[in-house]
Amino acid sequence: MTNSPKGKFITVEGIEGVGKSTNIESMRYFLDDKNIECIVTREPGGTDLGEDIRELLLGHKHGAMSSDCELLLMFASRAQHLAQVIAPAIEKGQWVICDRFTDATYAYQGGGRGIADKHIALLEKWVHGDRQPDLTFLLDTDVATGMARVHKRGAADRFESEAAAFFERVRNKYLERATSKPSRITVVDAGQALSQVKADIRQRLNEFVAHTQL
Numbered sequence: 085m086t087n088s089p090k091g092k093f094i095t096v097e098g099i100e101g102v103g104k105s106t107n108i109e110s111m112r113y114f115l116d117d118k119n120i121e122c123i124v125t126r127e128p129g130g131t132d133l134g135e136d137i138r139e140l141l142l143g144h145k146h147g148a149m150s151s152d153c154e155l156l157l158m159f160a161s162r163a164q165h166l167a168q169v170i171a172p173a174i175e176k177g178q179w180v181i182c183d184r185f186t187d188a189t190y191a192y193q194g195g196g197r198g199i200a201d202k203h204i205a206l207l208e209k210w211v212h213g214d215r216q217p218d219l220t221f222l223l224d225t226d227v228a229t230g231m232a233r234v235h236k237r238g239a240a241d242r243f244e245s246e247a248a249a250f251f252e253r254v255r256n257k258y259l260e261r262a263t264s265k266p267s268r269i270t271v272v273d274a275g276q277a278l279s280q281v282k283a284d285i286r287q288r289l290n291e292f293v294a295h296t297q298l
Contacts, residue, residue, distance in 0.1 A: 091173060091174035091175065091176065091180065092179045092180070092296060093170065093182070093217045094179065094181045094182070094219045094221070095181075095184065096108050096182070096184070096220070096223065097184055097188055097191070097221065097258060098225075099224075099225075099230050099251050099254050099255050100233075100234045100243070100251065101229065101233035102223035102224065102230055103223060103278065107281060107282060107285055108183055110282045110285065110286075111181055111289060112181060114289055114290075115181075115289075115293075121177070122179035122180065123169070123173050123180055123181070124182075125170070125180065125181070125182050127158075127161065127162060127165060127182060127183065127185055130164075130182070131165055133161070134162075134164050141243075142242050144242055149242075151198070151199055152199070155199055155203070155204065156207075159207045159208075159211050162186070162212070166215070182217075186208050186216075187217075187220060187222075189204055190204055190261060191255075191257040194257055195253040195254050195256060195257025195258070195260075196250050196251070196257070218268070219292050220265075220268050220269045221288070222259075222271045222272065223272050224274055224275075225273070225274040225275040226255075226275065228248070230251065231248065272285055
């Protein structure tokens with residue numbers, strides 16, 4: 085397999101139950117077929133240290149975690165992830181598909197927890213500066229549909245245990261960001277049949293790949 089001439093950074097966002105994992109796998113196969121070397125990773129996590137932080141964030145052991153502590157842990161994991169995985173892969177010409185990134189922080193810790201955007205932006209600038217995803221897919225569906233899917237998966241983690249109102253705020257913040265960054269963020273209706281969701285993603289991804297090869 086040959087490397088792409090220039091590595092790209094693709095992120096996949098959305099509330100719980102929108103099918104990120106399934107569609108990320110489909111995206112990886114799509115890029116494989118295009119002979120584009122890619123890696124798949126996730127946030128929080130992606131490194132040994134990041135996965136330990138993920139356990140702290142998603143587990144119920146520290147249910148009384150403050151919003152500021154949660155925010156700082158998210159960026160601590162992200163700093164290690166960028167340094168150890170994301171930046172080196174892109175520099176080598178690999179494409180990176182990441183399950184959530186900083187848009188999720190604006191949505192969950194900003195929209196959901198109520199932390200001001202200016203505080204998140206300060207950490208964003210510190211941790212990754214001008215590095216932003218080249219393309220973001222926002223898989224969007226209504227909260228009731230998403231949570232119904234989550235409840236079929238088994239025990240809920242600390243975030244999944246939040247009330248519907250929390251996820252309404254998260255979803256609204258995601259859509260607000262998509263509206264403000266239309267060239268980067270593509271909104272995909274995740275309430276459709278899975279085959280159509282995959283088709284919509286493939287169409288946009290094909291356009292993106294074609295553009296990068298010009």
